[in-house]
Amino acid sequence: MQHRLAILDDYQDVAHGFADWAALEQDGVSITVFREPFASQEALVAALAGVQIVIAMRERTPFPRSVLEKLPGLKLLVTTGMANASIDIAAAAEHGITVCGTSGSPTAAPELTWALLLAIARNLPAEDRSLRAGTWQTTVGFELAGKTLGVVGLGKIGRRIAAYGQAFGMDVLAWSENLADETAADAGVRKVSKEELFRNSDIATLHLRLSPRSEGIVGEQELRLLGPEGILVNTARGPLVDQDALVRALTEGWIGGAALDVFDQEPLPAGHPLLAAPNTVLSPHLGYVTRESYRQFYGGAFEDVKAWLAGSPVRVISG
Numbered sequence: 001m002q003h004r005l006a007i008l009d010d011y012q013d014v015a016h017g018f019a020d021w022a023a024l025e026q027d028g029v030s031i032t033v034f035r036e037p038f039a040s041q042e043a044l045v046a047a048l049a050g051v052q053i054v055i056a057m058r059e060r061t062p063f064p065r066s067v068l069e070k071l072p073g074l075k076l077l078v079t080t081g082m083a084n085a086s087i088d089i090a091a092a093a094e095h096g097i098t099v100c101g102t103s104g105s106p107t108a109a110p111e112l113t114w115a116l117l118l119a120i121a122r123n124l125p126a127e128d129r130s131l132r133a134g135t136w137q138t139t140v141g142f143e144l145a146g147k148t149l150g151v152v153g154l155g156k157i158g159r160r161i162a163a164y165g166q167a168f169g170m171d172v173l174a175w176s177e178n179l180a181d182e183t184a185a186d187a188g189v190r191k192v193s194k195e196e197l198f199r200n201s202d203i204a205t206l207h208l209r210l211s212p213r214s215e216g217i218v219g220e221q222e223l224r225l226l227g228p229e230g231i232l233v234n235t236a237r238g239p240l241v242d243q244d245a246l247v248r249a250l251t252e253g254w255i256g257g258a259a260l261d262v263f264d265q266e267p268l269p270a271g272h273p274l275l276a277a278p279n280t281v282l283s284p285h286l287g288y289v290t291r292e293s294y295r296q297f298y299g300g301a302f303e304d305v306k307a308w309l310a311g312s313p314v315r316v317i318s319g
Contacts, residue, residue: 005053005305007033009060011267012289018298024305029053037061037267045070052076053308055301058288059084060266065091078304080104080288080297082317085210089319098308099317102300109287110160113205113235116259117144120231120281121203145169150201152194152218153236154179154187158207162189173197176208198225203233210237218242223249229256235287238263243274250277261287 005024007015010033015021021031032051037060038044044067048054053076056063063077065088074097079087082101092099119125122141130138149165151158154174165172172189175197184191198204198218204226208214218232219242226232232255234241243264249255257279265272266285274280288297300315307314 002028002030003053003309004030004032004051005055006048006051007031007055009037009057010035011060014294015055015298018291018294019302021302024302027309029305029309041067048074053305054078055298055305056080056084056087057297059086062086063092064088068092068095068097071095076100076305076308076313078102078301079317080301082315083209084317089317093319098313100304100308100313101315101317102304103296104288105290105293105296106156107160108290108293109235110157110164112261112283112287113157113161113207113233114164116235116261116281116283117203117205117231117233120233120257120259120279125281144203147171147202148173148200150175150197150204151189151207152176152197152204153207153209154183154189155207155209157236159187161205161207162187173201177213194222195225198222198230199227201226201230203231205233206236206240208236208240210239215239216242218246220245220249224254226255228253231256232258233260234258235261238266247273247277250274250279257281261285 013035015033025031034047038047044061048071050073052073054074055078057080063086068088068091077087077092077097077099079099080102081104087099089099121144123139126139145168147170149170149172151162151172151174153176154162162172162174166188173192174184174189175192175194179191181191217240223245246258250258259281261283262285263274304315
């Protein structure tokens with residue numbers, strides 16, 4: 001039986017360079033690559049009609065129940081990484097769809113976080129633009145040593161960020177709803193309340209998973225506590241922050257600035273208010289976009305497909 005496989009959201013047209021997809025084609029698998037995001041659920045369903053295997057890049061394309069129930073031919077859904085909040089795992093199981101994941105880079109997202117943090121601290125994008133325009137030294141940045149870093153979410157990424165902060169001579173605070181005292185102590189950071197973290201941090205950085213409980217966890221109150229010199233860094237998920245409150249915080253000066261890799265809408269549409277907001281460093285969700293990460297993502301997805309075709313799926317994700 002010939003299978004049809006769709007690789008979704010290959011924005012940079014690089015998927016073919018990170019796995020031996022030709023080997024699957026030799027096994028009778030027909031492969032279609034989609035580079036652009038789908039405008040609607042209806043467009044997604046139409047594009048995937050008759051497709052048995054889908055490879056989804058992180059959470060770029062959601063697969064809620066309303067989509068899965070309209071794809072009766074879908075049998076294998078591979079997500080890069082081992083967790084994907086945009087896939088309804090329970091609905092997939094009910095419709096006989098196997099969901100598999102891949103490994104991922106533990107360092108790509110933390111390194112990008114620190115790059116953004118340094119960039120906003122020293123005004124690097126603004127200075128790059130001004131230098132190219134013929135001017136010299138137009139801003140005054142600040143040093144990290146001696147400042148207070150607030151880490152919201154002390155998981156695998158948050159712990160790395162805490163260590164980076166300590167290496168730069170920063171005092172590190174941490175908070176999450178279920179943060180255990182021993183976890184904070186083991187990371188060498190001070191566990192505080194959310195209010196204390198935003199009140200006392202010079203820079204607050206977010207590293208929580210998005211869920212109904214965490215959506216909007218940073219709003220007007222937290223941003224006002226951060227203060228007119230405080231910096232917000234978000235490389236986790238856009239909806240963790242009330243985007244309307246963030247735009248107001250930047251335009252009205254409640255906070256000193258924001259470094260953002262994630263947004264409430266992705267790709268970020270033209271005319272989005274954050275594009276015009278002052279004192280920002282913005283990047284297009286580059287946290288996991290590295291050669292090393294893509295080798296694990298696409299290489300793992302290739303392995304998942306081969307194993308499923310052989311009747312022995314690997315890295316199966318269950319609800």
